[in-house]
Amino acid sequence: MTLNENIINKLAEYLENAELECNAVVKITDEYPDMDWDDAYAIQKTIRQRKLNRGNKVAGLKMGLTSFAKMKQMGVETPISGFITDYGSYPDGAEIDISKFIHPKVEAEIAVVTKTRLKGPGCHIGSVMAAIDFVLPAVEIIDSRYENFRFDLKSVIADNTSSAGYVTGGKICPPEDINMRSTGVVMEKNGQVVEVGAGAAVIGHPASSVAMLANMLSERGEDIPAGTFIMTGGITAAVTVEAGDNIMVRYQDLGTVSMRFV
Numbered sequence: 318m319t320l321n322e323n324i325i326n327k328l329a330e331y332l333e334n335a336e337l338e339c340n341a342v343v344k345i346t347d348e349y350p351d352m353d354w355d356d357a358y359a360i361q362k363t364i365r366q367r368k369l370n371r372g373n374k375v376a377g378l379k380m381g382l383t384s385f386a387k388m389k390q391m392g393v394e395t396p397i398s399g400f401i402t403d404y405g406s407y408p409d410g411a412e413i414d415i416s417k418f419i420h421p422k423v424e425a426e427i428a429v430v431t432k433t434r435l436k437g438p439g440c441h442i443g444s445v446m447a448a449i450d451f452v453l454p455a456v457e458i459i460d461s462r463y464e465n466f467r468f469d470l471k472s473v474i475a476d477n478t479s480s481a482g483y484v485t486g487g488k489i490c491p492p493e494d495i496n497m498r499s500t501g502v503v504m505e506k507n508g509q510v511v512e513v514g515a516g517a518a519v520i521g522h523p524a525s526s527v528a529m530l531a532n533m534l535s536e537r538g539e540d541i542p543a544g545t546f547i548m549t550g551g552i553t554a555a556v557t558v559e560a561g562d563n564i565m566v567r568y569q570d571l572g573t574v575s576m577r578f579v
């Protein structure tokens with residue numbers, strides 16, 4: 318670590334205020350160019366603790382930057398992880414008040430809920446498949462707190478991987494009844510197809526993303542408890558939304574997820 322506790326706390330407050338006040342800010346590495354990965358995750362953890370102290374709940378975990386294309390674009394070799402909150406949850410078909418966000422985008426994902434604990438190191442796709450209770454469709458709303466989505470990897474880890482919300486679909490599926498790797502998705506915005514993809518876009522298989530999450534968490538002394546809801550990462554590129562936009566995502570074998578931004 319390169320930052321002391323006071324600076325970690327100050328940066329967590331800066332980023333969380335940006336979220337709560339819907340106010341874009343400059344990336345933190347402009348002021349702290351030498352901060353390291355541990356600093357970045359420590360800031361994210363402090364934001365998480367601030368929310369818990371305020372009475373919010375952590376509703377699950379997420380993986381970000383999981384597509385090879387996005388990793389290459391960012392010049393990184395591993396995805397990043399974050400958490401999702403109770404207040405970011407929206408039901409299928411929700412009307413979502415866009416004024417709660419700065420510059421939101423949506424991306425189609427496959428989510429899972431676990432039934433047993435997953436702990437790295439050495440967690441692999443087999444351990445994950447055995448631990449999944451069910452699979453469900455989910456669309457993530459990302460909203461970087463940084464001006465114009467201008468950030469680097471350490472800044473975005475600290476900013477809880479741009480996590481802002483998620484819409485879950487109602488069709489759940491046992492893991493043995495779905496091939497998550499070949500599950501196709503079609504995203505439509507206002508009736509027009511804007512993105513298509515398949516589960517394999519998520520580091521080859523969404524369950525591999527969960528294994529990677531368990532292994533990454535183990536480096537920080539954490540695990541994935543039984544009953545955890547996990548967003549495995551974007552299958553499609555993130556699509557910008559504005560007031561009036563209708564989003565519909567059609568999943569092969571997992572039904573649809575829709576929302577309207579107002």
Ligand code: 0L1
Pocket residue numbers: 380381382383457459460461473478479550551555
């Ligand atoms: O969930 C994601 O993949 C987003 C990761 C953060 C990068 C971004 O805001 O695009």
Ligand code: MG
Pocket residue numbers: 379380381382424426457459548550551
């Ligand atoms: Mg995502």
